Amino acid sequence: MDKTREITVDEFPAFCRAHGLKCTAQRLAVFAAVRMSTEHPSVDATWAAVRKQVPTITRESVYRILNEFAALGILSRLDALPAARYDTWLGPHAHFVCEKCGKVIDYPLPDGMALPKGMPAERHHVELRVSGLCDACRGKSKLQTNQKRR
Amino acid sequence: MDKTREITVDEFPAFCRAHGLKCTAQRLAVFAAVRMSTEHPSVDATWAAVRKQVPTITRESVYRILNEFAALGILSRLDALPAARYDTWLGPHAHFVCEKCGKVIDYPLPDGMALPKGMPAERHHVELRVSGLCDACRGKSKLQTNQKRR
DNA sequence: CATCCTTTTGCGTTTAAGATGCAAATAATT
DNA sequence: AATTATTTGCATCTTAAACGCAAAAGGATG
Numbered sequence: 519m520d521k522t523r524e525i526t527v528d529e530f531p532a533f534c535r536a537h538g539l540k541c542t543a544q545r546l547a548v549f550a551a552v553r554m555s556t557e558h559p560s561v562d563a564t565w566a567a568v569r570k571q572v573p574t575i576t577r578e579s580v581y582r583i584l585n586e587f588a589a590l591g592i593l594s595r596l597d598a599l600p601a602a603r604y605d606t607w608l609g610p611h612a613h614f615v616c617e618k619c620g621k622v623i624d625y626p627l628p629d630g631m632a633l634p635k636g637m638p639a640e641r642h643h644v645e646l647r648v649s650g651l652c653d654a655c656r657g658k659s660k661l662q663t664n665q666k667r668r
Numbered sequence: 669m670d671k672t673r674e675i676t677v678d679e680f681p682a683f684c685r686a687h688g689l690k691c692t693a694q695r696l697a698v699f700a701a702v703r704m705s706t707e708h709p710s711v712d713a714t715w716a717a718v719r720k721q722v723p724t725i726t727r728e729s730v731y732r733i734l735n736e737f738a739a740l741g742i743l744s745r746l747d748a749l750p751a752a753r754y755d756t757w758l759g760p761h762a763h764f765v766c767e768k769c770g771k772v773i774d775y776p777l778p779d780g781m782a783l784p785k786g787m788p789a790e791r792h793h794v795e796l797r798v799s800g801l802c803d804a805c806r807g808k809s810k811l812q813t814n815q816k817r818r
Numbered sequence: 819c820a821t822c823c824t825t826t827t828g829c830g831t832t833t834a835a836g837a838t839g840c841a842a843a844t845a846a847t848t
Numbered sequence: 849a850a851t852t853a854t855t856t857g858c859a860t861c862t863t864a865a866a867c868g869c870a871a872a873a874g875g876a877t878g
Contacts, residue, residue, distance in 0.1 A: 540845050576857050599747045647795045690825060690874050726828050
């Protein structure tokens with residue numbers, strides 16, 4: 519089985535059973551929210567989406583569930599400031615991170631991109647991160663003047 | 669001039685003059701601390717080192733100075749949890765980040781590694797991040813059992 | 819070298835992310 | 849339907865990071 523393949527929402531209950539997890543409404547809704555989003559949502563963004571389905575869920579549960587999922591490997595965690603973001607694309611890929619608005623855009627890695635020699639073999643997550651200004655932020659003159667340019 | 673070249677501590681006063689910054693003892697000590705370290709220090713680690721030279725400096729000043737330096741481009745900021753880390757190696761390179769102890773190890777990028785097509789051109793920082801367990805943490809059996817393995 | 823002016827620092831305070839402990843609630847199994 | 853281990857919600861705590869402002873210090877000028 520390909521560990522980098524994203525599982526679908528339909529497959530989620532079986533995933534829970536296979537890992538001895540209860541398939542709660544909270545877990546399902548959190549997984550579906552991240553799986554369906556293309557925005558690499560933060561905890562709070564995920565919480566906002568999940569509350570529409572499960573109004574009683576707390577932010578703390580979203581934290582716990584997202585980190586649990588990251589530890590189990592069905593989603594990846596992108597350490598970013600001010601807040602970590604989550605993603606279900608598990609294969610090696612590149613992230614463009616806008617320094618102004620925080621937007622994250624995915625790119626596939628070039629074919630045949632090799633890791634540097636000497637890197638530990640049992641890697642969990644490969645991430646090429648490029649930061650700068652996204653098109654929207656670059657277009658805004660007001661933001662441009664605030665942003666230090668080189 | 670190569671913008672990815674690290675400036676030396678000796679060159680720092682000239683750098684300040686060129687950018688209209690006052691060359692204060694605080695700025696010099698913060699720069700020297702990160703420049704001399706191979707540990708990718710966090711704000712607090714930098715603060716601890718700088719206090720030996722400038723005992724009165726506050727953590728807030730270290731925050732401000734490090735972020736100012738990152739904005740000016742003489743050091744790079746590595747967004748990591750629980751705290752951001754700073755580095756003076758400005759050229760493209762890879763970071764191995766230990767998921768257990770947070771240790772960061774630098775690797776040069778393989779020759780000819782191309783960026784994915786469509787990435788914004790005016791990039792500020794290219795980072796290949798690989799996470800997993802460092803040798804020290806992998807060697808500790810106690811940690812190994814705590815760590816979920818896949 | 820003394821003065822002036824701008825920048826920077828230190829201090830107090832604030833916001834927000836993330837984690838934790840425990841009792842109540844709930845899913846899975848019999 | 850009852851049982852049991854897991855999970856959630858709630859309250860609380862810790863720490864990273866940022867901000868506003870008055871005091872202090874750097875750097876230029878006469």
